[in-house]
Amino acid sequence: MIFVEDKGEKSNSDFIKNVKEMLGGETITSCYQCGTCASSCPVAKTTERFNPRHLLRIALLGEGDEILSGDAIWLCSSCYNCQERCPQKVEIAEVIFALRNMAIRSGKIPQIYIDFANGLMNEGRVVPVSKFVEKKRPDYGLPPLKPAGVEPLRKILAATGFDKLISKKG
């Protein structure tokens, strides 16, 4: 394959190999650009910033930098409509998760995800419980909220290296 720019060190075919080795990214090369995903996508119909077929096209050409540092991968709403209808059974929503995983490993992470991760690591929930709401539970006849298993969760996060992924970013 010939590309206009010479990206230097890593070859483009390395990028595809890396995607396929990620959990969730295995099926990316089955894509034959039929476009079913694009017209199934609620986001693509609303904004030009995201189009799953287009995203996969760029990825399949091996343009890793463009994908991982770009804005598009964060615009998937994980509705799974594309994956449901794909005639080649490409797990598109999972591939996008895998690409996001790769982006974060390469240092690019939107602030909101840092917030989610912190919530998880500190309180065992991505959306921390509001103390105000928790106090009102008995008023509604609700049993006390059982505390989240923060300790076991932290151990799991340490085992997978999740904590290290985020700690660099603060």
Place this chain on the structure above:
Amino acid sequence: MASYALFLGCTIPARQPQYEISARKALAKLGIELIDLENMTCCAPPPVKSIDLETGLAISAYNICLAEEADLDILTLCVGCFESLAMANTLLKENPQLRKRVNQILSNVGKEFKGTREVKHYLSVLLNDVGIEKIRQNLVKPLSKLKVAAFSGCHLLRPSELLRFDDPERPRIFDTLIEALGAKSIPYKNKLRCCGGLLRGYADDVALAITRDKIVNAYNAGADCISTLCPFCFLTLDLGQMLIKTTYKEEYNLPIIHYAELLSLSLGVEPKELALDFHKVKLDKVLEKIS
């Protein structure tokens, strides 16, 4: 009496006690026992999977292990939780290599995924354990004047290969359960389409445009309310209308109401017991039609 381990997730205890209240009350009335287990965590929804899929899978598996140890199936309220947990459950049951990988991580917390239990959404418990007949028999205030735009949310149905809940293109379960309450589940444009909720926080403008489409379509079809199963969808559509007002200068006043709330109301629970003031779009019109 069927017993389930209740999985609450994050958003419901955080901001939507009304969902929990109505669910507990309705299920109790219908003979379903809900057990609160210790040490449950977040289910590992897309925000977690976006950071690391393996971690997400491990966290989901961990929560399933708690239920396996208690010898109970899991019942979820939030469809996002349903998807995370049910997907993980099926994947790990059917893929030995993945299971081995996750169990290696879980060994750090002394747990092992065995694949002995099921993850269910409360709709299937209502359909199969309780049954339409029993629901009908228990109705105190049938919702016969109500036109409901049913919106189950994406994660109840898709990916259907793993969730196996209902036909992803022609789902009937949610509509059947709405109609069991006497209400009418009306067709409306793009009924199965996403609400855009997961884009909030990253691309609010795009999220809002998608949300607005949903509100407009339901509104144009003559709905009295949109019935939801997902707390995230709820927030997006309910709070979203406030944002639509400021951004688009449009007011729809379309109440968003969880199925569990409709169920509770039709089973005779008083509105004042259901913390309905957590709704941004007030439910007065709906409550009128019910009484």
Place this chain on the structure above:
Amino acid sequence: MEEARIGVFLADSGGQLSKILDFESITEFLRGIHGVTRVQRASEFWRGDGLKKIIDAVKSGEINRVVVAEGIPKIGEIAIAKSISSAGLDLNFVEVLDLKGHCAWPHRDSPREATEKAKAMLLAAIEKVRLSQPIEKAVFPAVKSVLVIGGGVAGMQAAEDLADMGFQVYLIEKEPFLGGLAARAVRFFPTDDCAVCIQSPTSDLKTVTHTSRKCIYRSGISEIPNLQILTNSRVIKLEGEPGNFKVTIEKKPRYVNDKCVACGLCASVCPVEVPDEYNAKLARRKAIYMNMPIVYPPLYVIDGSVCKFHECAKCVAVCPTKAIDLNQKAETITLNVGSIIVATGFKEFDPSVIKEYHYGEYPDIITHLELARMIDSFGPTGGRIIRPSDKKEAKRIVFIQCVGSRDRRWNPYCSGICCMISLKHATLIKEAHPDADITICYIDIRTTGREHEYYYEKAREMGIKFVKGRPTEILHDPATNTLVVDVEDEILKRFLELEADLVVLAAAMVPNDGSEELAKILGIELDKDGFFKEYNSKLRPTETKMRGILICGGATFPKDVPTASLHAHSAAVKAAKFLNEGKIVKDLRVAYVNEDYCGDCECCPVTCPYGAISLVPSGNGHFVARVSPLKCEGCGICVGTCPVGAIELNHLNSKQISAQIKALLSVNETSKPKVLAIYCSECGGTALDSAGMTMSYPANVRTLKVPCTGVIRAQHIIEAFKAGAQGVMIVGCKPEGCHYEAGSQMAKKKVELTKALLAAYGIEPDRLEMFNLVYIEGDKFAEAARMMSERIEKLGQLVIA
């Protein structure tokens, strides 16, 4: 049997071999072997003087076994075989080996070891022929008649070819009329001629002019004297052997005989109406009906499943020629045929399972077959393209390609013809209605055949629009009763909502109904997509694993008419070749079962790639295996399967294998550790042949030929180690390319099993290895041989107590 008197003939290839091999030493060695009565040397023995010497020795009775070490063994073998056969010696008493390519040349750097190996190879050949038994020739009948199943394009062409050649042909068709799927297609691409046009027979039919093709109804196909057409018929049982099959046919009653003049009065009074399958249910027909336009036979037929028979009988009353007989019964017919050709075609996939396309829900979404019926002016709409919902003319038409094709959820393959069908329909409609607004939504446009690309050009020139994009959903606007196709134009990167009066789905082409049942009855296989499986679609097209049963046309995979026709002619030629002599003469180089040893484990029938083994009652409540010598190909896979050694090959029995193994490993003057390479007579052997031409490999690799590596049992490998082999190599065909279909895969499993067995006995499993090689990989064989030699040297001496 008389004692063996073995003659050994060593060809020197013009003195070249004696430069490497010590022929004196070899000759002395041979003279010392019991039973060897003559050792002779010359430049060549496969022709001329050399061959004469062998023939004379045989004729004089001096020798009754022949071992020839020849320089060009493959060609030489054939020449020697022909001559010896005419001299009266059974060919199983002759063994030809290649001392040049399998010994002298690849080992020219180590002449001493090469000589030693040559001795071993000759000794092995001698021991083999010593133990040989004579092999009979059997003559099987080949009835010169053929059954063709399926009266579509392919079936009719094949039937005509064979009838023209003088064979008795039975053409059966399960529907009441000939023509098949193609007849409903109206026109064929790329020429747009009629779909009912077929080749006309060349038989002498005096009332028909001899042009190359004709419409079915006047082609004369029905008038060929030795072609019998049976409609409303299907196969229910198959017995007998290839060349002499007994087929049971069930013929449903037509209830109308040949007095029918096709006036249609019966249909006009018939009170029963049902959806018309022929017209894709776009219309209704009566219980008594005929398809239009008329094909063959030109007779009405009654659909027995809906007719009220004697409760009504209105048709009987009005028929002017008394052609209706409601008392007709089903017939069972038995046919004796030599060969069978399956030409049962394919059908359209039902897209209602692809729920997002709403087929069956919204009436204005149709498939190609329904559109074809509309285009047909004899069809249910009189040639008008209309919307089924309101019968109005359809002006805006959208085609969607790959519906159910190239789709891993339904049919992963490309159906091959749908792009051309869409182009055909689009251009036919546009030609008749220039103001029609036609768009084709595609993933790829595949126009690969002759003149197909011009067809695509024509479509574009006519103003037919193309959108590259696969629609995700078809929506319906109830207010305007319009369909909306939701698709992304990928090239423009724009989302389109195409409004349509009519949406046509190019549905996939799938195996026809009844394929599974028919395959089971005939004992042939279906491939993973459900089509009838060709034995090897590249090198042996139209053949199946069952001798004498051929398949052609759309039944093997969706095809267009020219290709189906070609395929049909090919099948006809194969059938003719098979039956031409009126008999099948076969050398019984086949397997046979020693029924006393057979333990009824029932494994061998499953592993035989040719379905040659059946189970017969043994009389005490059990079954024993029995090999059909006609169907058997002599590969020996069954021998390798049998756990008790109850099956043997006539041409290579287990004693012969053991004797050869011992012989090959015995001559060991240089005391170098030996590797035994067991290779198949097909690809494995060719790798050795080509390695022998220009490569070098160690001479301590001794080689043993078997028909197929599938014959190898763990026992043989253990024997080899016991006889002194330090390593064993198995060399066979590639797993997907085994010339006996399944042998090298079985060998692989055997090797894995044996490795585990060796490990259990403390023998390094690495001493055993399998290699899959082809002719052009001679270098890989040489490398493998070197690698194994080095390996066993590193592993050290193996001692088996």
